[in-house]
Amino acid sequence: MANKDYYEILGVPRDASPDDIKKRYRELVMKYHPDLHKNDPEAAKRMAEINEAYEVLSNPEKRAQYDRFGAVGGQGANAGREYDFNFGGGMGDFFDLDEILRNFGFGGFGFTENRRAYHDTSNRDTNKPTRGEDIEVPLTITLKEAILGTTKEISVTRKEVCPHCKGTGVEPGSGYITCPTCGGTGVVRRVQRSVFGEFVVQTTCPTCHGTGKIPKEKCHVCGGTGVVTETKVVEVKIPPGVDTGVRVRIKGQGNAGLHGGPRGDLYVRITVIPDPSYKREGDKLYYTAHITFPEAVLGTTIKVPLIEGGFETIRIPPGTQNDAEFVIKGKGARVVGSRRRGDLIVKVKVNIPTNPTPEEVLLIEKLKEIYDSKKKGM
Numbered sequence: 001m002a003n004k005d006y007y008e009i010l011g012v013p014r015d016a017s018p019d020d021i022k023k024r025y026r027e028l029v030m031k032y033h034p035d036l037h038k039n040d041p042e043a044a045k046r047m048a049e050i051n052e053a054y055e056v057l058s059n060p061e062k063r064a065q066y067d068r069f070g071a072v073g074g075q076g077a078n079a080g081r082e083y084d085f086n087f088g089g090g091m092g093d094f095f096d097l098d099e100i101l102r103n104f105g106f107g108g109f110g111f112t113e114n115r116r117a118y119h120d121t122s123n124r125d126t127n128k129p130t131r132g133e134d135i136e137v138p139l140t141i142t143l144k145e146a147i148l149g150t151t152k153e154i155s156v157t158r159k160e161v162c163p164h165c166k167g168t169g170v171e172p173g174s175g176y177i178t179c180p181t182c183g184g185t186g187v188v189r190r191v192q193r194s195v196f197g198e199f200v201v202q203t204t205c206p207t208c209h210g211t212g213k214i215p216k217e218k219c220h221v222c223g224g225t226g227v228v229t230e231t232k233v234v235e236v237k238i239p240p241g242v243d244t245g246v247r248v249r250i251k252g253q254g255n256a257g258l259h260g261g262p263r264g265d266l267y268v269r270i271t272v273i274p275d276p277s278y279k280r281e282g283d284k285l286y287y288t289a290h291i292t293f294p295e296a297v298l299g300t301t302i303k304v305p306l307i308e309g310g311f312e313t314i315r316i317p318p319g320t321q322n323d324a325e326f327v328i329k330g331k332g333a334r335v336v337g338s339r340r341r342g343d344l345i346v347k348v349k350v351n352i353p354t355n356p357t358p359e360e361v362l363l364i365e366k367l368k369e370i371y372d373s374k375k376k377g378m
């Protein structure tokens with residue numbers, strides 16, 4: 001290995017810049033990648049040499065060492081890196097090919113997943129703790145509940161850790177056998193066609209998920225998934241001030257995690273039923289009070305119902321006009337996160353009688369006469 005001339009292998013001058021080396025390497029990969037030379041037994045060997053040279057020359061430290069001593073330390077240039085050109089039957093290393101294809105505008109060919117699986121051979125443990133998924137459930141509440149906050153019990157169908165196998169997916173006491181799909185390697189290969197010919201794509205074994213072994217007997221309760229679906233009643237606290245479309249997060253009430261991972265979160269998506277008496281705008285609440293024509297003229301007091309229950313009495317002064325507004329401070333709506341409560345706005349509507357009694361007609365006609373004579377006098 002020490003006698004190889006890496007500059008010669010890549011075909012670059014000794015003073016080539018890192019960019020030149022990278023560019024040259026990409027050209028060589030496009031030209032010599034073993035997957036493009038299926039019938040050439042030398043292709044993998046040639047590509048291995050190119051990779052080895054690039055590995056050293058693309059690394060400033062290794063390149064400096066190589067320039068001084070004509071070799072790099074450790075077990076050759078590939079020390080610490082997993083290359084195995086016979087792996088899976090002479091497939092060759094997919095070193096950066098996917099990225100290169102992308103850079104050349106060909107798009108990827110699914111090698112990323114393969115590469116990950118390939119380089120992950122030392123760490124195939126897919127039994128690592130995984131956080132459970134979040135769940136979203138809808139919840140319809142009244143305007144009163146939205147403004148004042150509430151506590152609700154809702155049914156949530158979610159994944160729970162299987163009580164029989166404690167989440168392992170294995171029938172207690174049965175143990176493991178070698179995966180029949182991949183023969184214990186944890187990977188499967190399939191042929192994919194592309195503009196360059198046929199590629200062998202290697203993916204994580206779908207049967208054992210890369211572990212190379214499967215339970216001898218799957219847990220008969222959960223079917224091997226480690227989780228079971230259950231419907232539970234969950235108490236959720238809805239803070240004051242929510243409105244339609246708001247999602248309230250209930251931490252740790254989502255799906256159970258796998259292999260001891262934490263639970264996901266529960267999101268409650270709020271819909272507020274429109275209220276017949278009140279209209280909400282931000283932190284303001286509107287209430288319409290109906291008064292009669294004489295009340296508007298002479299003044300009165302009215303009782304305004306509050307959303308939290310009870311009444312507030314307000315004075316309507318003489319000569320109040322239609323659409324006049326009166327403010328009851330601090331009895332309106334609320335915005336999530338704000339301590340302050342908005343105001344209740346009372347809007348006055350003066351009722352015009354639509355079906356007056358004969359007596360009323362008589363009096364109103366009398367009133368009209370007075371108005372008419374006032375007009376003539378002007």
Ligand SMILES: [Zn+2]
Nearest residue numbers: 179182205208
């Ligand atoms: Zn397998």
Ligand SMILES: [Zn+2]
Nearest residue numbers: 162165219222
């Ligand atoms: Zn189970």
